[in-house]
Amino acid sequence: MxxxxxxxxxxxxxxxxxxxxxxxxxxxxxxxxxxxxxxxxxxxxxxxxxxxxxxxxxxxxxxxxxxxxxxxxxxxxxxxxxVLPHHVRLAWRARRHRLSGVGLISAVLVLVLTGYGLYYLGDEDWHDCASWGHQVVAALAVAACLIHVRAGRKSRAR
The missing domain is CATH 1.10.287 (Helix Hairpins)
Known part of the structure; x- marks a missing residue:
């Protein structure tokens, strides 16, 4: 305990x-x-x-x-x-990797919303903007994921 x-x-x-x-x-x-x-x-x-x-x-x-x-x-x-019920909750309580975790969760939420919009919203002007935004945020999400995983690996190695 x-x-x-x-x-x-x-x-x-x-x-x-x-x-x-x-x-x-x-x-x-x-x-x-x-x-x-x-x-x-x-x-x-x-x-x-x-x-x-x-x-x-x-x-x-x-x-x-x-x-x-x-x-x-x-x-x-x-x-x-x-990963939300245990990994995120426990890491948040332990104050571990909050910045990279929040960045990753935020990027995933934006990707879900823009992906949904790309698939279901028909407005052509909005579609082009959302498509570019989705691609940019996807690149940021990959970077956030790599940073978060690397931070976790460094912690486990200690």
Whole structure:
């Protein structure tokens, strides 16, 4: 028991705050698939001429990237939600990695909202703005994730 909280020490200072190695790897893999399918769509959408893919083939591949991206996002939302009850709560109580955690959670929330808007809102002007915003925030989310994971690894190594 910790003197301050009355909680067993392992619930506050345990390895990865309650995420097993398998849970972490599942989370990382799902997030990687989301990032890679989004990146593949961007390369096909903006770099058709650079990669030598003709219009019809690129549009077909873009459509498949979006289908895979959407499916991966569903899994990612489950994975992300699975860390909220224990990992986030315990790390917040322990005052660990708050800045990177809040940045990551904020980026994910913005991505969910803009992704929903891209899929369900039909306003063309809004769509272009949201698309660029979604892509920029996605890049920031990848950076926030890497920073957060690195900070956690440094903590576990001590």
């Amino acid at each position: 910790t003197a301050q909280s009355g909680m067993p020490a392992h619930t506050v200072r345990g390895a990865a705050f309650g995420l097993s190695r398998g849970h972490r790897h599942w989370l990382y893999r799902v997030m990687l698939v989301v990032a890679l399918t989004g990146l593949a769509w961007m390369v096909l959408h903006y770099g058709r001429g650079l990669i030598g893919v003709d219009g019809h083939a690129a549009r077909s591949a873009e459509a498949w990237c979006m289908k895979l991206h959407g499916g991966a996002v569903m899994a990612a939302l489950v994975a992300f939600g699975s």
